[in-house]
Amino acid sequence: MGTRRKSRELVLQMLFQEDMGRQNADEVRQTFWRERGPVETEVRGFAEDLFRVATERRPEIDRLIEGHAEHWRMDRMAAVDRNILRAAVAANPPANRSASASVSLDRISYVDGRAT
Numbered sequence: 001m002g003t004r005r006k007s008r009e010l011v012l013q014m015l016f017q018e019d020m021g022r023q024n025a026d027e028v029r030q031t032f033w034r035e036r037g038p039v040e041t042e043v044r045g046f047a048e049d050l051f052r053v054a055t056e057r058r059p060e061i062d063r064l065i066e067g068h069a070e071h072w073r074m075d076r077m078a079a080v081d082r083n084i085l086r087a088a089v090a091a092n093p094p095a096n097r098s099a100s101a102s103v104s105l106d107r108i109s110y111v112d113g114r115a116t
Contacts, residue, residue: 007046008087010039014051015083025055054090061089 018028028051033044054061062074065085074082 003040003042004046006040006043007050008091010036010043010047011050011054011087011090012080012083014047015054015086016079018055019083020079025051050087050090054086057090058086061086064089 014028014032017023017032018025021028023031029048033039039047065082066072066074069077077085
């Protein structure tokens with residue numbers, strides 16, 4: 001599995017842990033990496049960067065997603081779906097925020113068919 005793909009998988013798990021476990025970002029960082037086996041430095045670094053952006057800019061990212069999600073609030077979305085979207089928006093450069101939310105929401109329709 002590629003470095004960035006593995007990092008995105010890990011950041012999704014971290015965001016889910018924060019969201020559903022009601023933990024703050026520091027608690028997630030402490031427990032998440034302690035419970036993992038060895039992770040390549042580059043994989044961990046990219047995952048940490050995405051997690052930092054997603055958590056530090058959470059209000060902005062959530063407003064952006066809600067602004068593009070017709071008839072959906074973040075709290076009504078499935079936890080996996082909303083965290084996939086948060087990670088996707090966090091992974092895109094600031095100049096592409098509007099476009100990335102639209103693209104991500106288009107992709108979630110594909111994921112939604114597989115979500116529970």
